[in-house]
Amino acid sequence: MYGGGYIYEDSGRSRQQEEQLQDDPVKLAAFEARIARGEKIEPGDWMPVEYRRQLIRLIEQHAHSEIIGALPEGTWITRAPGFKRKLALIAKVQDEIGHGQLLYNAAETLGKSREAMINDLLSGKSKYSNVFNYPAETWADVTVIGFLIDAAAIVNQVANAKGSYGPYCRALERICYEESFHLKQGHDAFIELATGTAAQKAMLQDALNRWWQPIMHFFGPPDKVSSHSEKLMQWKVKMASNDDMRNQFLEAYVPKIWELGLTLPDTLLKKNQETGKWEYSDPDWDLFFEVIKGNGPCNKERLNVRKWAEEHGSWIRKALMREEERERTALPVA
């Protein structure tokens, strides 16, 4: 998992635009020409202030999403049905934490320290993918997350892997490889419930009904209301629009849900054969922003668990480090 298409942006765009004006126009033109030629940008390269800021925001939130995203699934490790499912879930949750590490490293190459990112998460300044503010109530929820949330994340991550920033692309390459296992094991567990007993089917249908709206929220608000992203598209920071990614997801996965005899809680959901695009009822975007602000069912628990882990791990992190070996700034090179 778990890079959602939607990246939270706090207000204050006017300040950025002032910074933007300070970029050397000659360097900016050369930078944009490199991206247009398909070249990758590396940590030591000149880059516009706004490019750096947006990438830190994007990669950092992606990293937080991986770490927080492991929490609803981790809940079910002790109660996974059977040894094979338990092994797969442990492996998947470990992968997600590993993805968080890879992404933090990629963000660090842009100059923001690991500690600053963790502190911004704990204080609520940095966000993470909104879907993880919902609880995984039953085992069927875990199969819906493993199959459909991972599938949605893959749509986004495969797109982002073709972006312009080298360290982020390299991290995503490894992540996408591991995600293919996540998707497959999720699909497998999903099919087992869908083709199982009446009780299993009912449990899965219930989970699907509850998760459908968060899944539709996953790629972010529709393009018509989404803030301007032409510059980010030109700089290959954002690789596809929210609606395009949502459509790509629906095209690939709705048939896989319907073929198992399951239904989705949206009577308007259908593919328009003329345009080739999927049509659906607009999910509740007010609710989406309400949850981002911290008022979802699990926001407080997720952050409290992270805070607990950081607080209780602090003494051993300090005990393990010899002060004379501590570097003033510890940042990865690539």
Add this chain to the structure above:
Amino acid sequence: MNESLDPRVNRLRLNNSDGSFSVEEGENWNVFEVFHQEKRGAHHEHVGCVHAPDANLALIFAKEQFGRRKKCVNLWVVRSADILAFDLEDEDMFANNPDKTYRDASGFKVMDKINKFKAQSK
């Protein structure tokens, strides 16, 4: 008392944290670059980095992060701070490498000369 679905979370005394905890700068240790060897005889290749308090623990974290699936026979770690690299802006110093045909087998057309010689000696 928490009201989580997770029994492990309910066992934590979460509400005791005062909500203002923050990590100190440098608390996440130093950074080490990781090099992965896929099979004996192959080069070690750079695959990423880990945070660790020392090289020994960096190796253990590297095994978890980069050696948990697929082939791996060995890993190296080295402090990121110890890596010396050229500035990316200086990459033009390599720009005329492809022009140095005198350093390359393709720069020497022996068959042309042999064929010319054979044609002349007939």
